Amino acid sequence: MSGSGKTLRLGVAGLGTVGGGLLKLIERQAELRLPGKLEVVAVSARNKNRNRGVDISKFRWVDDPVELALADDIDVVVELVGGSDGPAKRTVEAALRSGKSVVSANKALIAEHGMEIAALAEKHETHLLFEAAVAGAIPIVRAVKNSLSGVIVSRVSGILNGTCNYILSEMLRTGAAYETVLAEAQRLGYAESDPFLDVSGGDAAHKVLILAAIAFGAQPDFTQVQVEGIDKIEAMDITLANKFDYRIKLVAEAYRAGSSVRCRVAPVLVSRDHPLASVNGPLNAVVVEGEPVGRLTFTGPGAGSGPTAAAVMGDLARLFEGPATPPLGKPSRELAAIITAANSATDQGSFFIGAKLADKPGMFAALTEELAEAGVSIDKLIQESAGDTGAAPVAIMTHPCPRASVEKALAKIAALAITADEPRLLRIETRA
Numbered sequence: 001m002s003g004s005g006k007t008l009r010l011g012v013a014g015l016g017t018v019g020g021g022l023l024k025l026i027e028r029q030a031e032l033r034l035p036g037k038l039e040v041v042a043v044s045a046r047n048k049n050r051n052r053g054v055d056i057s058k059f060r061w062v063d064d065p066v067e068l069a070l071a072d073d074i075d076v077v078v079e080l081v082g083g084s085d086g087p088a089k090r091t092v093e094a095a096l097r098s099g100k101s102v103v104s105a106n107k108a109l110i111a112e113h114g115m116e117i118a119a120l121a122e123k124h125e126t127h128l129l130f131e132a133a134v135a136g137a138i139p140i141v142r143a144v145k146n147s148l149s150g151v152i153v154s155r156v157s158g159i160l161n162g163t164c165n166y167i168l169s170e171m172l173r174t175g176a177a178y179e180t181v182l183a184e185a186q187r188l189g190y191a192e193s194d195p196f197l198d199v200s201g202g203d204a205a206h207k208v209l210i211l212a213a214i215a216f217g218a219q220p221d222f223t224q225v226q227v228e229g230i231d232k233i234e235a236m237d238i239t240l241a242n243k244f245d246y247r248i249k250l251v252a253e254a255y256r257a258g259s260s261v262r263c264r265v266a267p268v269l270v271s272r273d274h275p276l277a278s279v280n281g282p283l284n285a286v287v288v289e290g291e292p293v294g295r296l297t298f299t300g301p302g303a304g305s306g307p308t309a310a311a312v313m314g315d316l317a318r319l320f321e322g323p324a325t326p327p328l329g330k331p332s333r334e335l336a337a338i339i340t341a342a343n344s345a346t347d348q349g350s351f352f353i354g355a356k357l358a359d360k361p362g363m364f365a366a367l368t369e370e371l372a373e374a375g376v377s378i379d380k381l382i383q384e385s386a387g388d389t390g391a392a393p394v395a396i397m398t399h400p401c402p403r404a405s406v407e408k409a410l411a412k413i414a415a416l417a418i419t420a421d422e423p424r425l426l427r428i429e430t431r432a
């Protein structure tokens with residue numbers, strides 16, 4: 001911090017969607033309510049000549065973002081490059097070692113290297129803030145870390161990937177196939193040209209792991225997060241779940257299970273009156289549950305240039321407030337190694353099965369027989385007309401049972417070629 005102590009001198013690494021949005025917002029800082037002034041000193045990206053819709057000629061340009069971390073005239077490095085390793089990690093580490101504050105939107109970096117980076121920030125007594133890494137404009141990191149530190153959290157769950165939520169919402173609204181809606185999402189800029197990290201559930205897994213670490217005082221361990229994406233979901237699953245009065249949502253959740261914390265991401269059926277059911281399009285939502293507050297729900301835009309830049313700006317405002325606190329809430333050496341993957345086959349609950357019956361007589365009876373033989377009792381069932389395809393869509397909701405029993409039945413159903421496609425097995429959220 002220079003001179004009067006009221007100006008923070010920034011080095012901004014990454015001038016893409018978020019970095020560009022941040023520069024635009026900084027230009028409007030007179031309209032904001034910051035406790036001091038922000039001055040961009042230097043910037044870095046790959047291509048110096050790319051038009052970013054904002055004049056960057058007044059800032060010093062550096063090719064290697066690590067130079068920002070080493071410059072004497074910079075107080076804060078804002079890392080908006082992305083990626084769990086490579087230039088983002090090198091820049092953040094160099095900045096913390098130089099005693100500079102770091103603000104980042106990089107969930108992959110924090111989820112995969114959170115322990116070592118938090119320890120580095122603590123060692124050098126510097127700020128490492130990453131509000132924008134989780135749920136965009138929703139101020140959930142700070143809420144869980146500070147405002148809700150008086151809450152004994154039992155569960156954090158939510159819709160943490162706007163791309164997946166847009167795709168699932170549009171599949172319901174239009175009845176179109178996954179591939180068609182994904183292509184449209186890419187055209188509208190809701191999905192990346194390489195959407196793998198989003199649709200595989202990996203992005204939501206990074207975010208929920210960060211929330212889990214803060215909410216439960218746990219060491220973030222990405223290898224323990226169970227992740228399933230939305231790429232196998234068929235339009236018929238969504239349509240038939242809707243007929244049961246349920247929505248299919250990609251739900252990310254972390255919750256206490258005995259002495260450990262489970263962290264998982266999967267497409268799940270939620271009933272129409274569940275708080276997550278009405279969160280549609282690219283919106284995000286986070287539900288925090290605990291004693292003695294009950295349930296708190298936060299909703300808002302989870303991505304995009306402006307909303308994410310606003311979250312970065314919130315972290316920059318925090319830098320004026322005082323000394324750094326541990327990035328993950330508790331000091332990293334006190335975080336417990338409690339995030340552990342459980343074998344999902346041991347899950348109990350009600351399940352949804354969606355499939356198309358093979359175009360042969362007796363398949364419906366064969367399907368229900370195999371389920372009965374495995375001890376799976378059917379709660380609700382819809383069979384639709386096969387139409388021209390010859391393969392009749394069928395959807396089943398089971399009564400509570402072990403997941404292993406449903407998996408056993410589905411293995412038998414596959415071996416007997418009772419269905420024309422690979423059945424989808426989804427958990428049903430029975431908690432209201």
Ligand SMILES: NC(=O)c1ccc[n+]([C@@H]2O[C@H](COP(=O)([O-])OP(=O)(O)OC[C@H]3O[C@@H](n4cnc5c(N)ncnc54)[C@H](OP(=O)(O)O)[C@@H]3O)[C@@H](O)[C@H]2O)c1
Nearest residue numbers: 014015016017018045046047080081082087105106303304
């Ligand atoms: N986009 C969102 O809505 C959103 C929301 C929440 C969090 N985030 C996170 O914010 C971060 C940035 O995301 P983004 O969407 O803004 O990404 P982006 O549009 O792809 O921008 C990335 C920026 O990093 C620069 N860059 C890439 N490699 C570099 C290198 N080796 N050296 C210097 N600069 C390099 C790029 O330079 P060029 O422009 O020259 O190619 C670009 O300016 C990521 O961690 C992301 O997960 C994004």
